Amino acid sequence: MDPRCRLLIALMLFAFSLAFLDLPKVVLVLALVILAGTLSKILRRLAKLQILTGILVAFILVINITIGYSVIYSLTLSLRFLSIVSSTSVFFLTTSPDELEQVLKWLRAPRDVVFAFTTAVRFVPVLMLDLSQIIAAQRSRGLEFEKGNPITRLRKLSPILVPMIVTALLRSNDLAEAIEVRGYGVSKRPTSIYELKFSKYDWSCIVIVVLATAALTFLLIY
Amino acid sequence: MSAIEFDHVWYRYSSHQDYALKDVTVTIGKGEIVGVVGPNGAGKTTFAKHINGLLKPDKGLVKVLGRDTKDESVARLSRDVGIIFQNPHHQLFSETVSEEVLFGLKNFDVENPGLVAERVLEDFGLLQYREKPPLSLSGGEKKRLCIASAIAWDPKILVLDEPTVGQDLNNKRQLLDLIVSWSQRGKTAILVSHDMEFLWALNPRILVFSKGRILADGKVDVVFTDEEILHEASLRLPQLAELAAKLGWKNPPRTPSEAAKRILEVKGWPM
Ligand SMILES: Nc1ncnc2c1ncn2[C@@H]1O[C@H](COP(=O)(O)OP(=O)(O)O)[C@@H](O)[C@H]1O
Ligand SMILES: [Mg+2]
Numbered sequence: 084m085d086p087r088c089r090l091l092i093a094l095m096l097f098a099f100s101l102a103f104l105d106l107p108k109v110v111l112v113l114a115l116v117i118l119a120g121t122l123s124k125i126l127r128r129l130a131k132l133q134i135l136t137g138i139l140v141a142f143i144l145v146i147n148i149t150i151g152y153s154v155i156y157s158l159t160l161s162l163r164f165l166s167i168v169s170s171t172s173v174f175f176l177t178t179s180p181d182e183l184e185q186v187l188k189w190l191r192a193p194r195d196v197v198f199a200f201t202t203a204v205r206f207v208p209v210l211m212l213d214l215s216q217i218i219a220a221q222r223s224r225g226l227e228f229e230k231g232n233p234i235t236r237l238r239k240l241s242p243i244l245v246p247m248i249v250t251a252l253l254r255s256n257d258l259a260e261a262i263e264v265r266g267y268g269v270s271k272r273p274t275s276i277y278e279l280k281f282s283k284y285d286w287s288c289i290v291i292v293v294l295a296t297a298a299l300t301f302l303l304i305y
Numbered sequence: 306m307s308a309i310e311f312d313h314v315w316y317r318y319s320s321h322q323d324y325a326l327k328d329v330t331v332t333i334g335k336g337e338i339v340g341v342v343g344p345n346g347a348g349k350t351t352f353a354k355h356i357n358g359l360l361k362p363d364k365g366l367v368k369v370l371g372r373d374t375k376d377e378s379v380a381r382l383s384r385d386v387g388i389i390f391q392n393p394h395h396q397l398f399s400e401t402v403s404e405e406v407l408f409g410l411k412n413f414d415v416e417n418p419g420l421v422a423e424r425v426l427e428d429f430g431l432l433q434y435r436e437k438p439p440l441s442l443s444g445g446e447k448k449r450l451c452i453a454s455a456i457a458w459d460p461k462i463l464v465l466d467e468p469t470v471g472q473d474l475n476n477k478r479q480l481l482d483l484i485v486s487w488s489q490r491g492k493t494a495i496l497v498s499h500d501m502e503f504l505w506a507l508n509p510r511i512l513v514f515s516k517g518r519i520l521a522d523g524k525v526d527v528v529f530t531d532e533e534i535l536h537e538a539s540l541r542l543p544q545l546a547e548l549a550a551k552l553g554w555k556n557p558p559r560t561p562s563e564a565a566k567r568i569l570e571v572k573g574w575p576m
Contacts, residue, residue, distance in 0.1 A: 213395065216392065219359050220390045220395045222380070223386075224396065224409045224454070224455070225380045226380075227378070227379075241398060242396075242398045249394050
């Protein structure tokens with residue numbers, strides 16, 4: 084599927100996650116988000132993310148109820164939050180940095196912005212690997228997070244954070260040099276090996292999205 | 306009691322299909338120097354991380370100094386097992402070189418940490434930098450500092466992951482001396498490395514890893530002259546071993562001067 088098509092679906096789901104305010108409609112959107120996730124075969128990763136968000140959401144829910152909001156209202160709010168987060172993830176979990184780059188280019192974003200954005204996305208797994216190696220290295224030097232009161236625990240973050248920042252800076256420095264020697268910035272409109280093309284399948288997708296948007300707007304107004 | 310004991314150890318990373326360690330069984334005695342070699346992804350680092358309990362076996366048993374690693378925390382095992390990973394930037398974080406050494410000493414409640422740190426820095430030729438930020442040191446000095454900060458708390462086993470990568474000849478020579486004197490004190494050293502020349506000069510026991518298994522276990526001159534094993538592990542013969550093979554010598558020389566002496570003897574040239 085064309086990434087622009089995916090973006091459109093995600094935007095629609097996102098917009099209605101924001102717009103709907105009562106419980107049945109919020110549940111409907113959330114169901115659509117999960118449907119989209121199932122169709123794009125990312126359900127497992129989406130579920131993982133939803134569990135993480137779910138913890139936060141449960142927290143908000145408990146606080147809302149304790150400070151006296153009604154259960155229904157708090158539940159709606161929590162589910163809304165969950166569907167807002169999941170709808171954007173549907174796009175980001177299915178879209179590779181390459182495709183993201185294409186979409187941003189198509190949207191006429193300046194090249195530096197596109198590059199910065201996609202590089203940031205690409206860097207995440209690399210930095211996660213660094214992080215796990217840093218934690219391993221410091222634990223091997225006797226660092227224990229489980230011990231101590233909250234203040235001493237906070238101080239234990241610096242053996243992790245300082246190397247993390249240093250390696251990230253070193254990596255970005257290396258990258259800057261590496262792209263410069265390979266001609267980054269020479270051409271204003273560099274060529275690309277991928278071109279975005281809408282297939283019949285994508286057009287039918289657009290039609291479905293438009294129909295769904297109409298239906299949901301109808302629901303929103305009446 | 307042996308220093309390290311792996312008994313039919315299997316380990317798989319949750320994100321991977323294949324086991325990273327497959328039925329690894331090996332016993333390493335106190336005071337031994339062991340070189341762990343093998344191609345990238347063979348499981349060498351995974352093996353090393355089992356020694357201080359960063360990873361625990363899925364199946365099988367790892368015992369360090371007689372203690373099952375499943376029953377111990379990483380911190381308690383690290384008191385006896387100093388592991389230094391490849392990238393110094395993954396551990397250097399203090400404002401000064403001496404604080405960097407003090408970090409481990411304090412974590413492990415070592416007595417007189419200030420004095421100990423000073424002595425170690427002196428041993429490693431880093432005393433003049435003690436008030437400097439670690440990041441201002443050269444690559445070789447950073448590596449030395451990392452090793453110093455582990456040796457400072459005086460573990461019984463030292464594990465070095467790829468210690469020679471990015472090190473110049475002088476640094477390697479110092480490292481060699483350091484490991485030799487370490488083992489002379491009755492301590493155990495594990496070197497994960499594919500620097501064949503370095504290991505050849507050090508002359509340790511060699512474990513060859515390939516695809517998570519131990520392919521060979523033996524002295525350097527046996528393992529590093531077995532072309533079949535080396536091919537399987539995508540390793541290259543050390544130069545002196547290759548020279549010996551080409552000349553048809555049974556026992557290859559350890560150093561270039563030994564080789565030269567033998568060649569001159571054969572030729573009957575005056576020394
Ligand atoms: N943190 C990790 N998560 C998932 N897989 C890993 C991780 N670390 C290593 N592996 C995998 O385990 C295998 C062995 O890796 P490793 O022990 O690092 O090999 P070596 O140190 O010999 O190069 C490789 O296939 C590698 O991809
Ligand atoms: Mg490794």
